[in-house]
Amino acid sequence: MALGIGDDAALLNVTPGQQLVMAADTLVAGIHFPVTASARQIATRALCVNLSDMAAMGAQPRWFTLALTLPREQANAEWLAEFSAGLAVIANQYDVALVGGDTTSGPLTISLTLLGETPVGAALTRAGAVPGDTVFVTGSLGDGAAALSLISSKKGFNDDSDRLLQRFYCPQPQIQTGLKLRSVASACIDVSDGLMADLGHICKASGVAAVIRAEQLPIAADVRQLSADHALSWALSGGDDYQLCFTISPGQLPMLERWIEQGDLDACRIGTIEKNIESIDFVSVIDKDNNLLAIEKPGYNHFGH
Amino acid sequence: MALGIGDDAALLNVTPGQQLVMAADTLVAGIHFPVTASARQIATRALCVNLSDMAAMGAQPRWFTLALTLPREQANAEWLAEFSAGLAVIANQYDVALVGGDTTSGPLTISLTLLGETPVGAALTRAGAVPGDTVFVTGSLGDGAAALSLISSKKGFNDDSDRLLQRFYCPQPQIQTGLKLRSVASACIDVSDGLMADLGHICKASGVAAVIRAEQLPIAADVRQLSADHALSWALSGGDDYQLCFTISPGQLPMLERWIEQGDLDACRIGTIEKNIESIDFVSVIDKDNNLLAIEKPGYNHFGH
Numbered sequence: 001m002a003l004g005i006g007d008d009a010a011l012l013n014v015t016p017g018q019q020l021v022m023a024a025d026t027l028v029a030g031i032h033f034p035v036t037a038s039a040r041q042i043a044t045r046a047l048c049v050n051l052s053d054m055a056a057m058g059a060q061p062r063w064f065t066l067a068l069t070l071p072r073e074q075a076n077a078e079w080l081a082e083f084s085a086g087l088a089v090i091a092n093q094y095d096v097a098l099v100g101g102d103t104t105s106g107p108l109t110i111s112l113t114l115l116g117e118t119p120v121g122a123a124l125t126r127a128g129a130v131p132g133d134t135v136f137v138t139g140s141l142g143d144g145a146a147a148l149s150l151i152s153s154k155k156g157f158n159d160d161s162d163r164l165l166q167r168f169y170c171p172q173p174q175i176q177t178g179l180k181l182r183s184v185a186s187a188c189i190d191v192s193d194g195l196m197a198d199l200g201h202i203c204k205a206s207g208v209a210a211v212i213r214a215e216q217l218p219i220a221a222d223v224r225q226l227s228a229d230h231a232l233s234w235a236l237s238g239g240d241d242y243q244l245c246f247t248i249s250p251g252q253l254p255m256l257e258r259w260i261e262q263g264d265l266d267a268c269r270i271g272t273i274e275k276n277i278e279s280i281d282f283v284s285v286i287d288k289d290n291n292l293l294a295i296e297k298p299g300y301n302h303f304g305h
Numbered sequence: 306m307a308l309g310i311g312d313d314a315a316l317l318n319v320t321p322g323q324q325l326v327m328a329a330d331t332l333v334a335g336i337h338f339p340v341t342a343s344a345r346q347i348a349t350r351a352l353c354v355n356l357s358d359m360a361a362m363g364a365q366p367r368w369f370t371l372a373l374t375l376p377r378e379q380a381n382a383e384w385l386a387e388f389s390a391g392l393a394v395i396a397n398q399y400d401v402a403l404v405g406g407d408t409t410s411g412p413l414t415i416s417l418t419l420l421g422e423t424p425v426g427a428a429l430t431r432a433g434a435v436p437g438d439t440v441f442v443t444g445s446l447g448d449g450a451a452a453l454s455l456i457s458s459k460k461g462f463n464d465d466s467d468r469l470l471q472r473f474y475c476p477q478p479q480i481q482t483g484l485k486l487r488s489v490a491s492a493c494i495d496v497s498d499g500l501m502a503d504l505g506h507i508c509k510a511s512g513v514a515a516v517i518r519a520e521q522l523p524i525a526a527d528v529r530q531l532s533a534d535h536a537l538s539w540a541l542s543g544g545d546d547y548q549l550c551f552t553i554s555p556g557q558l559p560m561l562e563r564w565i566e567q568g569d570l571d572a573c574r575i576g577t578i579e580k581n582i583e584s585i586d587f588v589s590v591i592d593k594d595n596n597l598l599a600i601e602k603p604g605y606n607h608f609g610h
Contacts, residue, residue: 020325022404024370024418028411065329067372067416099327106333106414111372113329113418 019123021059021116025050029108033169034151039079041169042110043086049192050112051094051173052242056190058124058182059116061094061175066101067111074108094175124181124188126205129247133186133273135210136256138174138243138266140218141195143167145238146226163222171242177265178244184256185246194237196283196295199245203273203282206247212236212271212285214293236285236295247273324428326364326421330355334413338474339456344384346474347415348391354497355417356399356478357547361495363429363487364421366399366480371406372416379413399480429486429493431510434552438491438578440515441561443479443548443571445523446500448472450543451531468527476547483549485570489561490551499542501588501600504550508578508587511552517541517576517590519598541590541600552578 027046029035037045047064054061066087070079091098096114147168174190181188187202195217199210217235224231244267248256259265276282285293332351334340342350352369359366371392375384396403401419452473479495486493492511494503500522504515522540529536549572553561564570581587590598 020420022368022370022418022420024372024406024416026372026374026407026409026416028374028409031410063327065327065418067329067331067418069331069333069414101329102331104331104333104414105336107412109374109409109411109414109416111329111331111414111416113327113370113372115325115327115420 019118019120021054021057021118021123022113023050023053023057023116024111024113025053026109026111035108037169039082040086042108043083044090044170045168046110046112047087047090047094047096048171048173049242050114051090051096051175052171052190052192054114054116055174055178055244056124056188057116057118058122058178058185058188059118060179061096061114061116063097063099064091064112064114066098067109068101068103069106069109069111070103071108072105075103075105094173118182122182124178124185124246126187126189126202128185129187129202129206129208129210129273130249131208131273131275133208133247133249134253134269135199135212135245135247135271135273136267136269137191137195137218137245138177139172139241140220140223141191141236141241141243142217142219142223142231142234142238144171144240144242145194145234146223146231148238148240149230149234150226163220164226168240171240173242174244177267180259180265181244181246184248184252186249186252188244188246191241191243191245192239194239195241195245196236196285197239200282202245202247203276206273207276209274209276209281210271210283211274212283213288214285215288216268216270218268218270233295324423324425326359326362326423326428327418328355328358328362328421329416329418330358331414331416340413342474344387345391347413348388349395349475350473351415351417352392352395352399352401353476353478354547355419356395356401356480357476357495357497359419359421360479360483360549361429361493362421362423363427363483363490363493364423365484366401366419366421368402368404369396369417369419371403372414373406373408374411374414374416375408376413377410380408380410399478423487427487429483429490429551431492431494431507433490434492434507434511434513434515434578435554436513436578436580438552438554439558439574440504440517440550440552440576440578441572441574442496442500442523442550443482444477444546445525445528446496446541446546446548447522447524447528447536447539447543449476449545449547450499450539451528451536453543453545454535454539455531468525469531473545476545478547479549482570482572485564486549486551489553489557491554491557493549493551496546496548496550497544499544500546500550501541501590502544505587507550507552508581511578512581514579514581514586515576515588516579517588518593519590520593521573521575523573523575538600 147164189198452469492507524540
């Protein structure tokens with residue numbers, strides 16, 4: 001085994017030419033999704049969230065197993081058909097095959113284990129960022145937290161046409177970007193716990209610090225509109241975005257900038273990697289006048305509790 | 306993928322020379338183990354039960370992921386230390402490495418996904434039994450069901466010195482036997498749902514029927530002693546034994562009999578594979594006078610419900 005617990009996924013030296021990437025994640029009703037979520041929404045979110053770990057490793061997802069725990073009252077043919085249909089759509093979209101698993105009776109819980117492949121040595125890990133690297137993030141930040149706030153304020157409200165709710169129930173795992181960043185990014189992680197926490201994981205694993213420029217954070221208009229007050233803290237600490245945060249060495253920077261200019265990569269630069277001075281936090285956020293901002297972590301959101 | 310859903314595990318053609326074997330299983334408190342079970346007992350049973358799927362495929366287990374859902378009141382350092390210690394003992398014993406997973410808050414549920422390896426084409430599957438084959442089973446049958454009965458009648462009673470309770474909390478996955486049976490057995494399954502159900506799976510996948518001789522079933526003395534009335538039905542339908550049931554062609558039979566005589570294999574013959582005539586059940590049980598026995602399936606045992 002080349003890489004075990006402590007990164008987004010495990011690398012398994014299965015063959016001389018290939019490494020296996022294996023990741024597991026669990027979603028619990030009322031915690032990771034509202035109890036009002038439909039079977040299709042739950043299946044979609046579960047597989048997308050797990051695929052995001054593959055994206056973060058630069059892995060090509062291949063296979064997954066599903067452990068579904070289901071209350072008796074929910075274990076009817078209609079619910080299961082909807083769940084299966086939701087799973088099949090995402091599995092087809094990302095070319096990943098369900099190869100096993102089981103269904104048990106109990107409180108609604110979905111556990112997925114995904115397997116992916118990368119050429120040996122090509123996987124993206126959290127370690128590898130060095131001072132002087134530039135920090136990038138794909139897409140936009142704060143969508144997940146804004147959606148959470150929307151769902152919490154309108155319990156039971158599901159509107160498929162709402163972009164933010166779509167981002168929550170159907171996050172788009174950045175598989176193609178992960179593959180593109182292989183042997184380009186010096187470190188990579190997916191933003192599941194919030195940018196500061198996840199970039200903090202890169203810093204810890206790489207032995208560095210990061211400085212984020214608040215005004216460079218990509219925050220969508222509908223997120224700012226939902227709450228101008230919360231938008232920045234949602235983007236920094238909200239989580240559930242499933243974008244990729246990655247670092248780029250000075251040597252690779254021109255190529256990356258070119259990709260972005262040409263529209264081959266949807267990402268933007270948000271900060272820099274610095275030396276780690278132990279007395280400061282791993283991740284600092286500064287405004288455009290270089291003043292350090294104090295960032296509060298929003299409370300963790302449990303549905304229906 | 307060489308083999309997907311529908312067998313004990315999936316075979317993944319990762320390399321020209323090797324196949325990957327992946328299996329997932331979930332245990333829920335109050336259903337798969339009593340709520341009174343200790344953290345160590347739960348961990349031990351969870352990993353052993355999952356390893357049994359690897360044994361049934363003739364796979365060498367290599368890696369696993371763990372998804373642990375834990376109520377807040379149980380998520381203390383002591384419980385987790387005991388759980389980890391139990392897991393580590395079995396992982397070391399069977400040389401399998403924990404490579405990932407996560408812990409979430411919720412009702413106590415343990416989901417494991419195991420990965421193993423076999424040379425291409427060597428895996429044991431449920432399909433392959435043909436009329437004229439002999440049916441064997443390892444160890445003894447009915448231990449699991451007898452233990453269940455013991456646990457149900459003495460709620461909260463845990464005695465590590467009791468062989469039957471040990472068999473329940475620490476079933477012994479037949480990994481070495483599975484490896485030995487590679488390219489020897491024509492079909493193989495682990496007895497988790499009960500001999501009749503599991504041998505039925507072999508029959509269905511192989512398109513054959515099976516006839517079991519009741520007097521040849523290996524039933525331990527303490528099982529008969531616990532209930533002379535129930536011993537046969539525990540052995541046939543009780544489940545939770547995690548022995549291997551496998552079929553052997555006439556050509557391989559002499560070698561297998563020699564292994565058993567020499568003490569290299571703990572197994573005994575219990576019946577034969579026959580042509581499948583659609584009007585009869587897949588698995589029939591006869592007594593020593595060749596009379597067909599009517600076998601009742603014992604009720605499914607939920608702990609604490």
